[in-house]
Amino acid sequence: MVTMPSIIRTLLSEAGLISAFAMRAIRVAFQPPFELREVIHQIYIAGWRSLPLVMTSGFAVGVVLSMHTRATMERFGAEALIPAALAIAMISETGPLMTGLLVSGRVGAGIGAELGGMKVTEQIDALESLAVDSFHYLAVTRIVACMIALPILTTVMNFSGLIGGFVAETAISNVSLRLYFHQAFSVVGFMGYALPTLKTVVFGFIIGTVSSYLGYTTNGGSEGIGRASTRSVVISSMALIVINVLLVRIIFVLFPGGVL
Amino acid sequence: MSSHTPVRFDKVTKSFDTVRVLDRISFDVPRGQACCIMGRSGSGKSVTLKLLLGLLKPDEGEIYVDDVGIEAMDSAGLVEVRKTMGFLFQYSALFDSLSVAENVAFPLRRHTRMSEAEIEDSVRERLADVGLEGELDKMPLDLSGGMRKRVGLARALALKPSILLVDEPSSGLDPITTLEIDNLLMDLKASSKTTMVVVTHNVPSARRIGDQLIVLNDGHILAQGTAEELDHSDDLIVRQFMVRA
Numbered sequence: 001m002v003t004m005p006s007i008i009r010t011l012l013s014e015a016g017l018i019s020a021f022a023m024r025a026i027r028v029a030f031q032p033p034f035e036l037r038e039v040i041h042q043i044y045i046a047g048w049r050s051l052p053l054v055m056t057s058g059f060a061v062g063v064v065l066s067m068h069t070r071a072t073m074e075r076f077g078a079e080a081l082i083p084a085a086l087a088i089a090m091i092s093e094t095g096p097l098m099t100g101l102l103v104s105g106r107v108g109a110g111i112g113a114e115l116g117g118m119k120v121t122e123q124i125d126a127l128e129s130l131a132v133d134s135f136h137y138l139a140v141t142r143i144v145a146c147m148i149a150l151p152i153l154t155t156v157m158n159f160s161g162l163i164g165g166f167v168a169e170t171a172i173s174n175v176s177l178r179l180y181f182h183q184a185f186s187v188v189g190f191m192g193y194a195l196p197t198l199k200t201v202v203f204g205f206i207i208g209t210v211s212s213y214l215g216y217t218t219n220g221g222s223e224g225i226g227r228a229s230t231r232s233v234v235i236s237s238m239a240l241i242v243i244n245v246l247l248v249r250i251i252f253v254l255f256p257g258g259v260l
Numbered sequence: 261m262s263s264h265t266p267v268r269f270d271k272v273t274k275s276f277d278t279v280r281v282l283d284r285i286s287f288d289v290p291r292g293q294a295c296c297i298m299g300r301s302g303s304g305k306s307v308t309l310k311l312l313l314g315l316l317k318p319d320e321g322e323i324y325v326d327d328v329g330i331e332a333m334d335s336a337g338l339v340e341v342r343k344t345m346g347f348l349f350q351y352s353a354l355f356d357s358l359s360v361a362e363n364v365a366f367p368l369r370r371h372t373r374m375s376e377a378e379i380e381d382s383v384r385e386r387l388a389d390v391g392l393e394g395e396l397d398k399m400p401l402d403l404s405g406g407m408r409k410r411v412g413l414a415r416a417l418a419l420k421p422s423i424l425l426v427d428e429p430s431s432g433l434d435p436i437t438t439l440e441i442d443n444l445l446m447d448l449k450a451s452s453k454t455t456m457v458v459v460t461h462n463v464p465s466a467r468r469i470g471d472q473l474i475v476l477n478d479g480h481i482l483a484q485g486t487a488e489e490l491d492h493s494d495d496l497i498v499r500q501f502m503v504r505a
Contacts, residue, residue, distance in 0.1 A: 122353040129313055129347035129425075130367045130415075131339045 042145030062164025112232030115215025143208030346416030
């Protein structure tokens with residue numbers, strides 16, 4: 001029978017090992033060779049190939065948010081504020097968090113399964129035998145790629161959401177695209193856009209680190225690969241949601257009046 | 261030619277949890293010779309190869325490659341040592357996201373300043389050596405076990421290593437393909453004087469390839485010598501192994 005203390009012990013042990021993995025990744029990332037070719041390849045996989053998912057999801061979320069916002073705003077006769085409300089919702093929280101969770105599902109699971117597969121088929125040992133630092137080549141490149149891809153994907157998600165909101169609005173009102181975006185960005189300053197978007201660099205670090213760690217330490221054949229893939233999504237999503245609370249709190253401490 | 265001993269184990273011990281897989285084993289492999297390590301499954305044969313490559317660290321003892329101890333080396337030092345070695349894995353361990361040609365080209369792109377044209381020529385040459393010059397663009401999953409083994413050998417030889425480590429060359433292969441792989445290894449030894457450490461439990465294979473045979477049992481070297489010497493060993497287990505395995 002699994003007792004509570006043993007669960008806590010396991011969690012703390014896992015958190016410690018992932019933290020050590022993360023510290024090693026930070027240290028190794030600044031050592032040559034910088035594996036730029038592989039980083040670019042991984043950005044293509046994590047970023048470019050995630051675009052359809054992020055754009056579609058962003059558009060759908062924008063439509064839904066716009067409909068909900070209209071339903072509320074109409075009660076107060078404040079329909080003109082719909083673009084601004086949608087922009088605040090998308091840019092400050094919905095866009096970054098949704099992008100993080102989507103990438104965690106698509107890319108995190110992929111990294112966990114890919115590295116897990118490489119581990120059990122001795123491809124990681126093969127890299128080492130060919131005088132290649134497998135940790136740098138496989139883990140660090142994926143972590144860096146996730147950190148670069150996340151803010152870009154978040155920007156795509158935000159704009160897809162705003163366009164979705166605009167499409168939903170044009171079905172009801174005759175607002176022009178120019179006026180819609182003018183109203184949307186009238187309440188969002190540079191810091192209001194930059195800080196929530198840049199916090200996804202941390203999300204990228206979490207997704208890349210957790211999924212690389214779980215893939216890299218896989219054992220147990222195909223069952224182990226499946227477990228690594230699933231746990232990559234679960235642990236990175238949970239960590240991302242919890243860390244997001246901390247990051248938002250830090251932003252409010254640094255900018256007491258809010259960043260918008 | 262260098263007089264260094266390419267491979268030397270000196271009282272090497274390795275345990276996993278409470279199981280002592282290797283217990284103070286010592287042997288060396290002279291330049292240009294092939295040493296075949298045999299033994300039952302789980303006797304520590306593959307661990308020996310991973311220790312030699314620096315993928316595992318010994319608990320005690322010293323491992324020398326060209327008379328340089330590797331157990332205390334940092335990762336940069338190990339990278340340099342590994343450039344002098346090739347490793348043919350039991351299941352080939354080809355990179356399944358890369359084609360046959362890209363697998364063989366991988367170490368050349370990483371460690372040489374060759375142009376793309378030179379790399380392409382070298383890849384064709386290596387694949388021709390193993391009889392696969394027509395399979396450049398195939399993916400590893402499209403190949404048979406024997407073909408994967410050959411590609412693995414071509415990749416292991418891409419940097420023309422002075423030491424070749426081979427893990428179970430006949431594993432999962434039919435007798436004819438096994439013989440072909442053995443012939444490739446023997447040709448390589450004859451033509452380039454490559455030093456080999458071959459782990460196998462296929463005794464006919466070991467007889468063909470090995471200048472020196474080692475039988476591991478319960479973490480110890482049970483017997484060491486030529487095939488003929490082992491055939492006449494005083495140890496019953498060794499004689500049974502040589503006859504029945």
